[in-house]
Amino acid sequence: MTQPVGVSLGRTPAVDCRYYMPYEDDKPVWIARGIRKPLAELWSELKHYD
Numbered sequence: 868m869t870q871p872v873g874v875s876l877g878r879t880p881a882v883d884c885r886y887y888m889p890y891e892d893d894k895p896v897w898i899a900r901g902i903r904k905p906l907a908e909l910w911s912e913l914k915h916y917d
Contacts, residue, residue: 875900 877900881893902909 874902 877898879896879898882896883892887894
């Protein structure tokens with residue numbers, strides 16, 4: 868996974884949530900720290916749907 872400049876990425880253990888779709892259950896959650904741009908500006912570059 869490539870990282871935008873100034874970002875530290877962390878990964879949590881798998882998460883179980885009743886609001887997930889069944890195929891999304893038990894997936895890790897990624898946490899980005901130190902983002903230098905507003906997420907609204909980065910979203911078009913970073914979004915990814917499988």
